[in-house]
Amino acid sequence: MTVYLVRRLLQALLVVFAMSVIVFVGVYAIGDPVEILISPDADQIERERAVQSLGLDLPLWHQYLVFLGNALQGDLGRSFVFNEPALKLILQRMPATLELAFGAMFISIVVGLPLGLYAGLRPNSPVSKTIMAGSILGFSLPTFWVGLMLIMVFAVQLGWLPSTGRGETATFLGVQWSFLTLNGLSHMAMPAINLALFKISLVIRLTRAGVRETMLMDYVKFARAKGLSPARVTFVHVFKNILIPVVTVVGLELGSTIAFSVVTESVFAWPGMGKLIIDSINVLDRPVIVAYLMIIVLMFITINLIVDLTYSLLDPRVRLEGKGA
Amino acid sequence: MKPQSRRRGIAVSSVAAAALVLAAGQAVAQTATIAVGAPVTSLDPHFHQLSPNNAVADTVFDRLVNNDVNLRNIPGLATEWRAVAPTVWEFKLRPNVRFHNGNAFTADDVVFTLQRLPNVPNSPSSFAAYSRPITRIEVVDPLTIRFHTAQPYPLLPLDMTNVRIVDKETAENATTADFNDVRAAQGTGPYRIVSHRNGDRIEFERWDGYWGERAPFQRVSYRMITNDAARTAALRAGDVDLIDQVPTSDLANLRRNPNIRIAEMVGLRLIFLGLDHLRAENENSPFITDNDGRPLGRNPLRDLRVRQALSMAIDRNAIVERVMEGTAVPANQFLPSGVFGHVGDLPPVPFDPDGARRLLAEAGYPNGFRIQLNGPNDRYINDARIIQAVGQMWTRIGVRTAVEAQPWTTFVGRAGRQEYSAFLIGWGSNPDGSHPLRNIIATFNRDRGWGASNRGRYSNPQVDSLLDQSLSELDTEKRERLIVDAMRIAMQDVAVVPLHIQTNIWATRRGFEYTASVDEGTLAQRLRPAAR
């Protein structure tokens, strides 16, 4: 087990390293940050000065080595745009994104699980068919479009919810959170629902598929034959079995929600990491892009590690290859 | 009649209630919320030469020379200025001015500010250009300062409108991060900063010790909502009181809305097409081929008749009305009338497809040729729509046009490397004709610092020489004549194809009023409660 974890850790480092190389080369290929950041009436001398002061006059491999050297000392570079440490910028924006992502996850489970369960238990009822048809809406409409429609209906027409922004925050563990104030929650509602739509559909579909398979299994048939109440069969025997894949996928989805709530955050002017990364990509603020992606890749590696560990714990047939194959 | 009188009583009381509500509304109107479309990246007024940053800086700081909404120079921290010798400008400073932290403003602050300009670490676009012409600063007394220049320099007062004065004591050891943390952002302007959440919002508070007109609101919240539709929705939902960069697609609707008021003014940003002047007559331009897609063997854009034809083929009124929905004025040069350097006697470019076809035939292209028109899709108002419209019009005169729009990130670098044959781009000008001439029209020259944004590499020695003379001409009338002459030559030569000058648009909620300006910045002090 320890060998396995150490091995995974080493692999993780390799992946992070690969990521930083790809981003360096990729951003270099996309364009020149100075061209984008500099005032158009700046003359050539001023342009050269800017290039030099941002360290972009060095050859790419040299720039990369400088970055690597600093990164090993925990310095991921300073944003070209904000002149602040990239890591600090990202961490500042992280709570806003985290609470939005968890809010969306919460909604998708609370809504998706019961609906999926129902659709799985009664696959042929008209209600189930409506649920399944409805779930298609969740992932077929582009997020930006649904987001705007939500704003139009609930903020502009009905005036129930604030249109954009994060609202009031309260401090908890030294961090500002919106979900602790009523005003903050009302600001959170629409972006969280917008983000949750796709996931609700996913949960409904996964749950339904799982329930349908599990209901045909012998142990369920046996439980029913034993005369256990349908409720007990459903909630103890079936539910326990389907929860595992659902939770796994939802966990993995959480990763991509945290990483890429870009569109929702920009439509709702939600000051999270997603907005930071899209803004940074637009001006090729390389230090922020690199630092951000390194954090994200670490997060995905961790989530996938947890998933792999869960697989092996849940199903002894999956053995972790500690000693190599 | 009793019920009726009762009803009247209710009516009266409801009027009274309405009055109360209005009064309360005015009391509430001590605060205002602004939503801007472009994010402010720093509170350090000398870190990044970027319009949104400058707009916030002009709320918090003052300049020696401020400008009004028409971009005319008006006294700021200097009450008067004149050239006391050909190479010496003297500025008289305003007495009794205090910074937000209580420090008095003196000539030392000006000296410090000008020294700081070239020395802001890691600046991606510095303000150094404004201190470079100054060879020596002489402090005559605490309220009189003299700038010595190497050559006569008529643009110095204009340069000073870009230099925000900071408090020496506060800023002396401050970093950009200290400004962003508000601590060092202590100016002399009408509002002071209370708090700042990077890329999200800035909270302003009225500075009661301001030397000029008192700011209208006790508090102003300055939010950044970059998504156009979301910004408009926030205004319509009543969550914000003022928005800028109103999308043209919403404009007609907003104008009909009785709760919303539009403020607009023609700005100084010209949208134009740059053409490839770099390749010689007998070279191939990268995105031009003959009608079968084979290399042409020559660069048709070097032929004046072809350039004229491409310009005449464009129905500017159609673009302004249909694509821009009326929020622009068709242009035949860089600056609108009334601005220093506008060429009054230049006729508008006629929309004449037949004439364009004739000119093409004369130039040896009776069947036209193929070209690709490039442009950004996230930079200027309706940029991708405009190039499609131009593509339609060029195709009609036989110049079969492919259109490619891409994000500014990838576009601007390629345009700067002269990779395109024809491209759409914009220029936000200073209110002085020398600015576009020097940066867009003048021959690219690293040592002179000319042609910085001359991406088509147009070059005309006659224009260069007139511009050169104007840059050291202190006599305003003579200087304007030189600039007008240079601009006329360049425009008659179709150095670029001007399309239109954008209108700046703001929208406020009922109860608020915004003073539109020629510059694009959104300044908190220009928002006030509506006059009744």
Add this chain to the structure above:
Amino acid sequence: MSDATLNGAAAAPRKDRVETPFRRFVSEFMESRIAVLGLIVFTIIAFIAIFAPWIAPQNPYDLAQLDIMDGRMEPGTVGGAGFTFWLGTDDQGRDMLSGIMYGLRISLTVGAGSALIACIVGASLGLLAAYAGGRTDSVIMRVVDLQLSFPSILVALMILAFLGKGIMNVVIALVIVEWAYYARTVRGTALVERRREYIEAAQCLALPTRRILFRHLLPNCLPPLIVVATMQVARAIALEATLSFLGLGVPITEPSLGLLIANGYEYMLSGKYWISFYPGIALLITIVSINLVGDQLRDVLNPRLKK
């Protein structure tokens, strides 16, 4: 999981081959009336997409046929060229009906094409990772980690920088973004399946690896794969729309459904609903029909749902 499932899983494919599997498949598919309806609708859509150049009133990709003076006309208006814009026009004077027909072509090519390629690449790698284990597994899965944490916007920008704009490049970008989802899904299922008796039995018979992978392991991993695939077609089309919305998608003069929606997005607030609404409806119908077919396919092909 119980023995019965294992038997069922192992026995089902073999029994299929004895009976005529195709006929059985068809009759099982036909059991769901709504899935048949989905298939019919999808066939019509595919027909429209393929034959768009012959049935559309206008070639919306030819700038010479467009006139901005016809821009933003309401549905039913007669334009300058003399024919009626039944669904109105967009800001460039593009007939929305023709635009939707051509847009379907691009959206289906981009969506289905990228999903198919990504599915083949991803599923193969996922199977291989699960079956081979060890170093192969580690390498593939770490690349998956890397891929999943790469924002699609950045991938699209890089492709744009390296390869330029074009529909094929959008497909490439989407494949790069999506294959990892398939790989992860298939590997998860295959990890469980490969320890089952029927695989061990196949290994004992010394069948070639390729045969074990694709004839034995893959069919049993199909149900979750089809769930993911049908959703990913939709997701790919929606993702392409989002990329277009951000200016990174297909060329503006050859709009897909997604780009049409994105173009009309701004006009939703100003009452010119048709620019965004009709392409939205077309997109919705397409995706719903694909999913109806996909759902039924999944049920029919799932060996564990066999009665």
